[in-house]
Amino acid sequence: MGRNSEDGPAFRQLSLRLTKGFRLMGDQRLEVIAEAFNLLNHPSQDNFQGNQRSAVFGQPTRTLANFAPRQIQLGA
Helix, strand or coil, X not given: CCCCCCCCCCCCCCCEEEEEEEEXXXXXXXXXXXXXXXXXXXXXXXXXXXXXXXXXXXXXXXECCCCCCCEEEEEC
């Protein structure tokens, strides 16, 4: 096999966090948070796998479990 012949598809992920703090009475503060993970909702494919005689050889076989679809959470 040649060099880099096992390269998989491109990995793309964009996460974003927005935070805003508010002063309440006295020394009290309220912080509002909005977070988004995998904002562009691009699936990340696993590396190429398979048997050379397989019909799916050289194709991604699954989406990586660690990189879920877009997720958004809010907090205060």
